[in-house]
């Protein structure tokens with residue numbers, strides 16, 4: 001368990017004083033079934049797809065002329081970036097060690113206090129790690145970027161409540177890579193101080209996602225809801241303030257940690273309540289094909305009829321299954337004027353986040369992204385990582 005560590009967004013970051021650690025290095029060149037590519041080529045390919053907001057019409061024409069089959073030859077596609085020392089250094093796709101050789105345990109940032117579901121997700125993702133609580137999602141991203149921790153594990157979507165939009169936005173704002181996913185079954189409990197009955201409660205505190213996941217049950221009991229940063233913090237607040245008219249929606253672990261009574265178990269609106277978390281690191285992993293992999297990307301498109309259809313077709317044409325699509329406002333350019341200047345209308349401008357079931361080590365995935373790059377105005381690969389199959 002973490003010590004009294006709590007990372008905040010304020011400049012005064014408080015840490016337990018552990019040193020930084022380095023990631024596992026891999027031998028180069030490496031081989032994976034189906035094709036081989038040395039580290040330089042992989043790095044160039046990944047880097048060129050990792051953050052390309054430079055797609056001009058001129059270079060698109062060159063790309064079309066060159067053809068997709070020249071993927072691994074020197075071509076305008078990867079020539080731009082292959083010798084830059086700024087490229088991310090890929091890690092291995094084999095499971096990462098949970099301790100750094102002879103050193104401290106892997107330090108994993110999560111949002112919340114002890115007993116939050118995110119802490120459980122961090123422990124599931126990296127067994128035997130040292131979970132490091134952060135007050136906000138941004139603080140967890142920053143902690144990884146500043147080498148204060150080794151990884152972050154953050155929620156991205158829930159089967160009942162939907163997407164955690166804040167983390168979609170932060171994925172783009174920060175430069176971390178998705179290196180894995182972990183799914184956690186979330187069983188909410190109604191907690192209160194000892195001696196307090198359900199009838200005594202007037203309101204309930206919890207994380208907005210948790211409140212949304214228990215919407216039906218809480219309405220039935222007739223409790224007013226109040227949002228708080230995380231479920232465990234709600235439990236802590238109820239316990240520390242010795243509240244008699246207020247309960248918390250949180251885990252049984254939070255009840256144990258903060259000495260609360262469990263008034264009701266499994267109060268979520270559906271017994272299949274699963275939250276998917278992303279594992280984030282400073283460097284990407286080298287994608288493999290030895291197990292099911294998934295790739296997450298974000299892109300933007302020109303405005304026009306059928307453009308999104310065309311973008312999604314690059315996957316359909318290659319039999320690549322999409323598992324998620326999410327659109328978010330393009331914040332630095334939220335509105336776009338119509339091409340027809342007489343018309344005077346403006347469109348909302350969007351970013352599209354797509355998860356697809358293929359590894360970046362597969363040629364069909366590389367080709368799909370080459371194809372998409374021809375007409376996307378921006379494209380970034382957020383990560384290619386092993387699918388969490390533990391809940392299938």
Ligand SMILES: O=C(O)C(=O)C[C@]1(C(=O)O)C=C[C@@H](O)C=C1
Pocket residue numbers: 111112115116117118119155158164186207209210229230231232275
């Ligand atoms: O509040 C917590 O305990 C969290 O870990 C956050 C969070 C979320 O953001 O979705 C994680 C899992 C549950 O879906 C509810 C809340």
